[in-house]
Amino acid sequence: MDLTRLIGTAILGITLSMLFKKDRPEVSMFIGLITGVGIFLGALHKLSFIIDSIRSLTSKVHINYIYLSTILKVVGISYLIEFAIQICKDAGEGAIASKLEFAGKVIILTMSFPIMLSILETIINIIP
Known part of the structure; x- marks a missing residue:
């Protein structure tokens, strides 16, 4: 439906x-x-079903929800930025669209940075 x-x-x-x-x-x-x-x-x-499923899974597997919520936020931001970029392109504003794309990449990098640091910290702790 x-x-x-x-x-x-x-x-x-x-x-x-x-x-x-x-x-x-x-x-x-x-x-x-x-x-x-x-x-x-x-x-x-429709995304509420996916978010609820991920919350349930993280509680069962004992994964810190902060990591998965950050990943979900990054995916959400990428969808929103892409949607806004397409609106700019439809309006004939390719220059604004390219600046928006750059800003979206910076925001995504900023949000994912704590996860990258956590991964590096884990690798450093594994190496003797």
Whole structure:
């Protein structure tokens, strides 16, 4: 059901966007933006199942949830940045999209740095 709703939203958004594209391109772009956000939020709703499953798994395996939550945040940021980049490109702002891509990479590196330090610390402790 959810898949058909997402596809229906996409088809409706495309149809409306095409109707307005010739006479009102700004409305067409706005329709595309709203449709994209709607599809993104519809897909985002499904992530709660994955997050709950990972929490359950970490409690059973006794893994520190901080590591997995950081990985989930990095994945989430990469999806959000990619979505924003595509919006910028759709609006014809390739320069802003490339700066946003760089900023996203820096944010991801910053967030993953504590995990990298933890891995290096573990390796150093293993080596005599």
